[in-house]
Amino acid sequence: MLRARSITKSFGNLTVLKGVDLEVKTAEIVSIVGSSGAGKSTLLHILGTLDRPDGGEIFFGTTRVDRLRTKALAHFRNRHIGFVFQFHHLLPEFSALENVCIPGWLAGKRKKEVEGRALELLGTLGLSDRTDSKPHTLSGGEQQRVAVARALINQPAVVFADEPTGNLDSVHARELHALFLQLRDQFRQTFVIVTHNEELAQMSDRIVHMKDGVVLS
Numbered sequence: 001m002l003r004a005r006s007i008t009k010s011f012g013n014l015t016v017l018k019g020v021d022l023e024v025k026t027a028e029i030v031s032i033v034g035s036s037g038a039g040k041s042t043l044l045h046i047l048g049t050l051d052r053p054d055g056g057e058i059f060f061g062t063t064r065v066d067r068l069r070t071k072a073l074a075h076f077r078n079r080h081i082g083f084v085f086q087f088h089h090l091l092p093e094f095s096a097l098e099n100v101c102i103p104g105w106l107a108g109k110r111k112k113e114v115e116g117r118a119l120e121l122l123g124t125l126g127l128s129d130r131t132d133s134k135p136h137t138l139s140g141g142e143q144q145r146v147a148v149a150r151a152l153i154n155q156p157a158v159v160f161a162d163e164p165t166g167n168l169d170s171v172h173a174r175e176l177h178a179l180f181l182q183l184r185d186q187f188r189q190t191f192v193i194v195t196h197n198e199e200l201a202q203m204s205d206r207i208v209h210m211k212d213g214v215v216l217s
């Protein structure tokens with residue numbers, strides 16, 4: 001599904017990624033762990049096409065993305081990649097349902113079709129009775145689940161999550177990871193997750209250790 005080879009990245013004099021190789025299979029959940037500053041977020045942003053590497057190559061299936069022009073890259077990202085961040089970044093003035101729908105509408109899909117899938121996802125995530133709620137009226141765990149539904153609306157090839165449980169208590173964190181496993185089993189959804197949470201990392205299919213800009217295992 002995803003294949004990255006010899007990824008390098010520097011910010012000024014600071015070399016943050018020193019030749020990272022990573023392969024992720026369909027329906028696999030890979031956790032990236034490592035100390036602060038190891039380059040995890042930088043790698044996730046580059047794999048998720050939010051940032052470009054200085055060197056190396058990134059393939060999603062047979063599509064090489066690191067050489068795509070900006071517009072084509074944005075198009076690819078909107079259609080094939082989902083993101084979940086530590087802070088959910090839901091739009092406060094829109095309902096849960098609208099927040100989930102927005103990336104689908106932006107991708108130019110039919111309004112009704114997007115809404116149908118959003119309702120289905122919110123149902124799967126246990127939020128059927130909160131579809132009309134504004135984000136601030138939802139609990140932290142509910143907000144994060146809305147963010148997960150939003151990440152899934154365009155049926156992305158891969159969902160990238162950067163510390164998705166960093167802002168949740170241990171109960172909600174466990175729930176969110178259980179949800180990732182459910183989505184893997186139900187939709188063959190692929191996840192690449194940066195996490196500090198050892199317990200959650202253990203629940204994934206594979207753990208990748210990063211240190212000082214390289215992958216250790």
Ligand code: ADP
Nearest residue numbers: 011014016034035036037038039040041042043
């Ligand atoms: P991690 O997520 O593993 O904590 P990051 O990928 O966020 O690590 O950061 C790795 C290193 O790169 C850090 O030293 C950080 O300060 C630096 N860094 C990250 N992004 C930038 C940026 N946009 N400009 C300059 N330095 C950056």
Ligand code: MG
Nearest residue numbers: 040041042194
């Ligand atoms: Mg980080």
